[in-house]
Amino acid sequence: MVAIQVDGLTKTFGDTTAVDGLSFRVEDGELFGLLGPNGAGKSTLINVLVTLLRPTSGSATVDGHDVVAETGAVRNSIGIVFQEPALDEELTGAENLHFHARLYGMDRADRERRVDEIFDLVGLSAERDDRVGTYSGGMKRRLEIGRGLLHEPSVLFLDEPTVGLDARTRRDTWEYIQRMNEEAGVSIVLTTHYIEEAEQLCDRVAVVDDGDIAAVDTPDALKESLGGDVVSLDVEGSTADFRRRLDDCEWITDYASSDAGVRVTVERGDARVADLVRLADDAGVAIRSVDIHRPNLETVFLSLTGATMAERESESADEAGTASDRRGAESDRAGERAHLAATEDDA
Amino acid sequence: MNLVDPLSVYALWLRDVKRFLRAPSRIIGSIAMPLLFLVFLGFGFSGAAIPGLPEGVDYLQYLVPGMVGFTMLFGASFAGMSILSDQDVGFLKEILVAPVSRTSIVLGRIAGGSTTALVQAGLILVLSIPLGFEVDSLLSLPLAVVFLVLIAVTFVGFGVALASQFSDSEGFGLVVQFVIFPLFFLSGAIYPVGSLPEPVQLLALANPLTYGVDGLRAVLVGTSSYPVAVDLGALVLSSVVMVGIGTYLFERVEAV
Numbered sequence: 001m002v003a004i005q006v007d008g009l010t011k012t013f014g015d016t017t018a019v020d021g022l023s024f025r026v027e028d029g030e031l032f033g034l035l036g037p038n039g040a041g042k043s044t045l046i047n048v049l050v051t052l053l054r055p056t057s058g059s060a061t062v063d064g065h066d067v068v069a070e071t072g073a074v075r076n077s078i079g080i081v082f083q084e085p086a087l088d089e090e091l092t093g094a095e096n097l098h099f100h101a102r103l104y105g106m107d108r109a110d111r112e113r114r115v116d117e118i119f120d121l122v123g124l125s126a127e128r129d130d131r132v133g134t135y136s137g138g139m140k141r142r143l144e145i146g147r148g149l150l151h152e153p154s155v156l157f158l159d160e161p162t163v164g165l166d167a168r169t170r171r172d173t174w175e176y177i178q179r180m181n182e183e184a185g186v187s188i189v190l191t192t193h194y195i196e197e198a199e200q201l202c203d204r205v206a207v208v209d210d211g212d213i214a215a216v217d218t219p220d221a222l223k224e225s226l227g228g229d230v231v232s233l234d235v236e237g238s239t240a241d242f243r244r245r246l247d248d249c250e251w252i253t254d255y256a257s258s259d260a261g262v263r264v265t266v267e268r269g270d271a272r273v274a275d276l277v278r279l280a281d282d283a284g285v286a287i288r289s290v291d292i293h294r295p296n297l298e299t300v301f302l303s304l305t306g307a308t309m310a311e312r313e314s315e316s317a318d319e320a321g322t323a324s325d326r327r328g329a330e331s332d333r334a335g336e337r338a339h340l341a342a343t344e345d346d347a
Numbered sequence: 348m349n350l351v352d353p354l355s356v357y358a359l360w361l362r363d364v365k366r367f368l369r370a371p372s373r374i375i376g377s378i379a380m381p382l383l384f385l386v387f388l389g390f391g392f393s394g395a396a397i398p399g400l401p402e403g404v405d406y407l408q409y410l411v412p413g414m415v416g417f418t419m420l421f422g423a424s425f426a427g428m429s430i431l432s433d434q435d436v437g438f439l440k441e442i443l444v445a446p447v448s449r450t451s452i453v454l455g456r457i458a459g460g461s462t463t464a465l466v467q468a469g470l471i472l473v474l475s476i477p478l479g480f481e482v483d484s485l486l487s488l489p490l491a492v493v494f495l496v497l498i499a500v501t502f503v504g505f506g507v508a509l510a511s512q513f514s515d516s517e518g519f520g521l522v523v524q525f526v527i528f529p530l531f532f533l534s535g536a537i538y539p540v541g542s543l544p545e546p547v548q549l550l551a552l553a554n555p556l557t558y559g560v561d562g563l564r565a566v567l568v569g570t571s572s573y574p575v576a577v578d579l580g581a582l583v584l585s586s587v588v589m590v591g592i593g594t595y596l597f598e599r600v601e602a603v
Contacts, residue, residue: 102358
């Protein structure tokens, strides 16, 4: 059974193409990540899949229902946690959940039972009758994730679930998401621009850039596709002889040289550093410093798109500044300030 | 998705009522202005020769139905526009992504908004009694409630229609100054419309609140410019039209 099937989906706003003919599928029970910088079109994609936006062209099904022709069936089978909180802060936690349950047509007995279960699941039973306005950021997120699961959807969408949360709350939230996936058996699609989040949480990751998907695979497979670790050698003097020697080495996957030095891609970089230093020595090149980079999804993004996520973000921010009708990007950018604040927390 | 889903309408109604009851400042705020108008205009102009005032009717008697109508106009329009504050805090998306028709959402909004506006208008009516207001006949109160409900439905529908034209709540102030107050002054709430220039009187005839206030005056005070049946007919018509326009425009609101 396929949870989500997307074929050639395109969404344009005026002259701006937010989602550009992308295709992918999510299997049942998967924890699937859409990784990309702000402005890549992730939120727009999610909004199309949850029937809040109509696609310009292409098609998509969620739980076997078409997102244009069967909006009611799609809405019944999905839960969503939006990027910005969508709770009524003047109501209590329980009232928010009961409101939601009624909108999803749950009868009284069902409602009482599920609301209790959800409070247990997200660990907010003690605060259920407190006004949501008194909740902390992490508690609100948990309540929203719980609410997304209240009506037992088959697919749960999480749009940037940890933006604006501090590092510790983020880790807790990851744990919750994983537990929901395992215990409730629900397929989860999340968007994120946090490398770590995609790596730690997701079964498979789609790398999204400029409205299209650059690659889809497990985080490990994506990293392995780069051919190993990157050893950066900061060197002095001519590297011509050194490069000739590198050409002869079979254990080297790839290398590139620039003014800053030489970047060598090699499996088991830690074990090969000594060999590389010896080669450089033999070629009469003085080494100022050595740096080993384990590949992560950031380097995957770089090698797939030729730019880092941060560069892509500032590009799209510049474009959004000049184009007035860039709504998809704008809603993506809304979380950017929060993101900056959050990354400072990480440092 | 059923066109009308009673459970969802109830959920939306319950939410509005809870929010309203939970914020005493909101209740006081909502009736403070009409109460001030009532007290100062009522006493300030008591005994003044106001042209066109029905024979033998004290100004306070004339004013109270007008202020009750004004309270309804104010409360109901704002209730309709509270869609915008939901949008500001992101809660509208939670509603729009649920398997509920837009019609049900508008009906829920109207149910909730009408209820809170009715409470406000009821408070004004009760508070006017110690000021000297005399209800013509208690038997006419049920008919007064019918008029109040029709005014509420008309203007919550109107508020929903207005809200659909704005993308955030910054338009609130403009709406109050350029829509709500003109409707108020053109309704005969504080003086008979007959003293206005002829072309302006035509505008008053197109204003649903004119019939609302006139109908309330008929049942509460026993004097009116038009037959009660005309007032009632006009309000039923305006309710249907406003709910229709509100639903139609809200259907077209983009969720994101």
